[in-house]
Amino acid sequence: MRKFLALVLIAALGAVLIAAVVNLPEPGTTDSPVHTHVSAGYIKGGHEAGGADNLVTAVLLNYRAIDTFGEVTVIFTALIAVLAATSLAGPTERSGTQNIDLKTTRVPVSPVVSFVVRLMAPFIATFALFVMLKGHELPGGGFQGGVVLGAMLILLALFSGRTDKTDDEELPPGLRNWIRAAGPLVFGALGLTGLVFSGWLFSLPDHPFWREMVMIGLELGIGIGGAAVLVGLFRALREG
Amino acid sequence: MSVSDLFDLLILALLITCVLGIARVRDLATAVTLFAIYSFVLCLLWAHRGAPDVAMTEAAVGAGITAVLFFTAIAKIGRREK
Amino acid sequence: MSAAAHGLALVVLVPIVGGALIPALFRRFPTAAWGFALASSALTLAISISLIRRLLAEGPFSYAAGGWPPPYGVALHFDRFGAAIAVFSMITLLVLIFSRRYIPAVVPIARIPLYYALVMINLGGMNGFLVTGDLFNLFVFMEVFSVSAYALVAMARGPQAGLAAIKYLLLGAVSSLLVLFAIGLIFAQTGTLNMADAAGRLDAAASIVPTALALGALTIGFMVKAALFPLHVWLPDAHASAPAPVSALLSAVVVKAGVIGIIRTLQTFSDHGSLQLMPLQSLLIWLGAIAVLWGAVAALVQSDLKRLLAYSTVTNIGYIFIGLGIGSATAASGAAVHIINHAVIKAALFLAAGALIHQSGLRHIDDLRGLGERMPLSALALGVALLAVAGVPPTAGFVGKWQIGLGALETGRPLLMGVVIVGGLLVLTYGVRIINTLFFRPPLHVRVVTSREAPPSMLAAILLLAASSFLLGLAGKPMLDFVAPAILPLTDTG
Numbered sequence: 021m022r023k024f025l026a027l028v029l030i031a032a033l034g035a036v037l038i039a040a041v042v043n044l045p046e047p048g049t050t051d052s053p054v055h056t057h058v059s060a061g062y063i064k065g066g067h068e069a070g071g072a073d074n075l076v077t078a079v080l081l082n083y084r085a086i087d088t089f090g091e092v093t094v095i096f097t098a099l100i101a102v103l104a105a106t107s108l109a110g111p112t113e114r115s116g117t118q119n120i121d122l123k124t125t126r127v128p129v130s131p132v133v134s135f136v137v138r139l140m141a142p143f144i145a146t147f148a149l150f151v152m153l154k155g156h157e158l159p160g161g162g163f164q165g166g167v168v169l170g171a172m173l174i175l176l177a178l179f180s181g182r183t184d185k186t187d188d189e190e191l192p193p194g195l196r197n198w199i200r201a202a203g204p205l206v207f208g209a210l211g212l213t214g215l216v217f218s219g220w221l222f223s224l225p226d227h228p229f230w231r232e233m234v235m236i237g238l239e240l241g242i243g244i245g246g247a248a249v250l251v252g253l254f255r256a257l258r259e260g
Numbered sequence: 261m262s263v264s265d266l267f268d269l270l271i272l273a274l275l276i277t278c279v280l281g282i283a284r285v286r287d288l289a290t291a292v293t294l295f296a297i298y299s300f301v302l303c304l305l306w307a308h309r310g311a312p313d314v315a316m317t318e319a320a321v322g323a324g325i326t327a328v329l330f331f332t333a334i335a336k337i338g339r340r341e342k
Numbered sequence: 343m344s345a346a347a348h349g350l351a352l353v354v355l356v357p358i359v360g361g362a363l364i365p366a367l368f369r370r371f372p373t374a375a376w377g378f379a380l381a382s383s384a385l386t387l388a389i390s391i392s393l394i395r396r397l398l399a400e401g402p403f404s405y406a407a408g409g410w411p412p413p414y415g416v417a418l419h420f421d422r423f424g425a426a427i428a429v430f431s432m433i434t435l436l437v438l439i440f441s442r443r444y445i446p447a448v449v450p451i452a453r454i455p456l457y458y459a460l461v462m463i464n465l466g467g468m469n470g471f472l473v474t475g476d477l478f479n480l481f482v483f484m485e486v487f488s489v490s491a492y493a494l495v496a497m498a499r500g501p502q503a504g505l506a507a508i509k510y511l512l513l514g515a516v517s518s519l520l521v522l523f524a525i526g527l528i529f530a531q532t533g534t535l536n537m538a539d540a541a542g543r544l545d546a547a548a549s550i551v552p553t554a555l556a557l558g559a560l561t562i563g564f565m566v567k568a569a570l571f572p573l574h575v576w577l578p579d580a581h582a583s584a585p586a587p588v589s590a591l592l593s594a595v596v597v598k599a600g601v602i603g604i605i606r607t608l609q610t611f612s613d614h615g616s617l618q619l620m621p622l623q624s625l626l627i628w629l630g631a632i633a634v635l636w637g638a639v640a641a642l643v644q645s646d647l648k649r650l651l652a653y654s655t656v657t658n659i660g661y662i663f664i665g666l667g668i669g670s671a672t673a674a675s676g677a678a679v680h681i682i683n684h685a686v687i688k689a690a691l692f693l694a695a696g697a698l699i700h701q702s703g704l705r706h707i708d709d710l711r712g713l714g715e716r717m718p719l720s721a722l723a724l725g726v727a728l729l730a731v732a733g734v735p736p737t738a739g740f741v742g743k744w745q746i747g748l749g750a751l752e753t754g755r756p757l758l759m760g761v762v763i764v765g766g767l768l769v770l771t772y773g774v775r776i777i778n779t780l781f782f783r784p785p786l787h788v789r790v791v792t793s794r795e796a797p798p799s800m801l802a803a804i805l806l807l808a809a810s811s812f813l814l815g816l817a818g819k820p821m822l823d824f825v826a827p828a829i830l831p832l833t834d835t836g
Contacts, residue, residue: 036555037555039551039555040527040551040552040554040555040556041552043548043549043551043552044527044530044531044549044552045530045531045548047530052530052533053530053531053532053533053534053543053547054529054530054533055533056533057413057532057533057534057543058413058414058533058534058535059533061414062414065414074313076313077313082408082410083408083410083414083415083416084408084415084416084478084479085407085408086351086354086407086408086416086418086479087416087476087478087479087482089354089355089358090467090470090479090482090483090485090486091482093358093362093463093466093467093486094482094485094486094489096362097460097463097486097489097490097493098489100365100456100459100460100463100490100493101460101489101490101492101493101496102493103453103456104453104456104457104460104493104494104496104497105493105496105497105504105507151316159312159313159315159316160312160313160316161313163317163321164313164316164317164320167317167320167321167324167325168320168324170325171320171324171325171328174325174328193369194366194369194370197365197366197369198366200365200366201362201363201365201366204358204359204362205359205362205363208355208358208359208362211351211355211359212355214408214409215348218409219409220406220407220408220409221348221351221352221355221405221407221408222351222407222408223408223409223410224408250325250329253329254328254329254332257329257332257333257336258332258335
């Protein structure tokens with residue numbers, strides 16, 4: 021009975037959703053409002069107005085910088101949330117035998133895997149940096165590059181045999197907290213310096229060179245901060 | 261129907277299969293793996309639809325890092341759904 | 343552009359950057375984080391007051407973030423609803439003052455900076471949510487304050503808080519998805535994310551079906567955040583098991599974001615030519631009426647003080663939605679004033695209850711017998727706030743409820759007036775019961791006898807809020823006049 025009810029509910033919900041989506045303007049046609057109103061303005065403004073060949077980056081870092089400020093804040097807050105929440109369980113409150121404590125139970129790592137991971141790491145890091153630095157010209161940017169960098173660091177932590185150390189931080193804890201907050205802080209700095217550059221909070225400088233420099237700085241802040249947050253999340257989940 | 265449309269249909273079918281699979285399996289590790297596959301297939305769709313930025317994010321976040329974080333959590337709580 | 347308009351972006355920037363700095367700055371001196379958080383929330387309060395002064399001088403104004411004119415950039419907009427940020431900043435400030443002695447007792451010392459960081463980020467998210475004029479920006483800041491709120495609930499000790507936080511997180515995530523989906527539908531139909539721009543262009547959309555679904559999804563999404571019956575199920579657990587200052591913050595401030603989200607939704611869609619808001623507003627009235635009665639009855643049978651207060655929030659959200667649903671000038675401005683007054687009263691209630699529970703170590707109402715003799719000021723504050731939440735004239739709770747009831751009568755709904763009155767009487771019943779327990783019953787529990795009055799920092803916050811929940815009642819008329827112009831675009835269902 022419950023199963024039947026659930027099915028009916030889901031079918032009804034699905035019907036409503038499909039009815040709405042079917043009635044939306046046809047996607048991909050050039051005359052739908054999505055393409056004729058605001059987006060058209062972005063495309064017309066192009067590189068000169070947005071300051072980046074990649075219009076997605078122009079929207080993220082320039083037109084709607086305050087949105088991106090909120091997004092990096094959410095990412096940072098997620099880490100703070102996990103750190104705050106994992107503290108309360110404590111090692112003593114956890115019970116049950118099927119729980120695997122990654123700190124004590126180490127899966128033996130094959131030397132081949134370990135070697136390949138260490139071999140790949142510099143290449144992955146270079147790619148991550150490339151994605152961050154070239155985000156204003158090519159697809160990609162701070163968020164993507166940061167995740168790639170974070171994934172590389174997690175991969176190293178998992179397979180390079182460093183798991184046997186209880187506190188395997190590569191960075192001194194004081195510096196680490198600053199880097200984790202890099203996203204919101206770099207964006208906050210942009211918010212304030214925008215006042216100096218052009219009289220508006222969250223605006224980029226008008227001079228093309230400085231605008232590019234600020235964009236790269238923002239991408240690096242988002243990327244390195246994001247990577248630090250991901251590594252922090254991974255550590256908190258593993259150790260907390 | 262062009263080849264491009266066929267590609268889209270294939271991807272959509274794969275997506276639905278993955279989602280049904282996630283809903284059905286009782287093993288969390290399998291569910292997470294399916295979830296990663298879902299993200300990767302979705303990434304292909306974004307790339308094909310001309311949204312390379314979204315595709316990159318989907319591949320890195322959806323198929324990459326979320327799966328790792330999920331697995332880390334599963335290592336803590338056990339992989340069987342109760 | 344004069345200095346005050348920058349404040350519109352600064353009320354977001356200052357608390358969030360302040361919050362992001364705290365874990366890095368105060369790793370070595372965790373308890374000092376308190377002062378920094380207090381300073382940045384005081385700065386935020388000062389900025390929001392300067393915004394209100396400007397609002398009074400020249401009426402509603404906008405700020406183009408990044409200098410991009412709307413709809414290309416994100417427009418921030420300040421109207422008389424936005425003025426609530428001053429009240430919310432003030433409550434956050436008082437909650438921080440209360441936290442100074444409370445938090446070190448319940449949070450491990452190394453995590454104290456995390457608590458203050460989350461409170462500041464929560465404030466920044468709330469401010470952003472209130473001042474934005476852009477749909478996607480609204481969603482982003484909703485996520486900022488939601489994620490920090492989930493984490494704040496989880497900061498309490500014990501598995502109960504963890505479970506409550508998970509429940510809150512799951513429902514909150516579904517509601518966020520609904521809101522995001524609705525924003526996607528609106529964007530697909532109008533090609534813009536600016537609220538005013540979208541409101542104007544929705545009429546020209548080819549089909550009404552996606553618009554109607556967007557309206558429904560926004561309403562349900564914000565209903566979860568506002569904890570309107572029957573989507574309130576997360577609230578009693580979360581607000582009862584969170585640390586006291588967090589409960590105060592969530593009940594007073596964070597649930598109000600959902601209410602304000604619904605007001606913004608109704609205002610955005612009210613210009614629409616063919617979409618009727620009447621049925622939706624009638625639904626809100628009904629749900630509000632059920633929430634009033636359900637919350638009051640559920641509170642009556644609670645033995646846990648904080649859980650009782652949590653159900654009282656369900657009741658009051660019900661009142662606000664009755665007022666919004668009626669939509670007449672009287673009822674809607676009453677609802678708007680009740681948003682503010684309930685925030686002050688509920689903060690007073692949760693902080694006073696938190697002080698009583700913290701000092702005695704007891705949280706069951708029957709165990710608290712006679713505590714009024716040991717902690718007279720905290721108990722007195724709780725008593726005043728209980729009378730205020732019941733709506734006894736001339737307290738702050740009376741103004742909004744009276745206006746809402748009056749609006750019901752004016753629009754020919756005497757039954758609804760009955761609900762308002764019965765709800766008030768039920769709340770008064772448990773209010774008097776608690777006051778009686780605290781002051782006129784002999785102590786039963788040994789811990790009551792050994793309890794001492796709360797420390798000055800806690801008392802200061804409690805007494806200020808309790809005094810305001812009495813005094814704001816006397817300022818009812820100016821407050822109603824203040825919000826009236828902002829609420830008017832609501833559809834009158836009379």
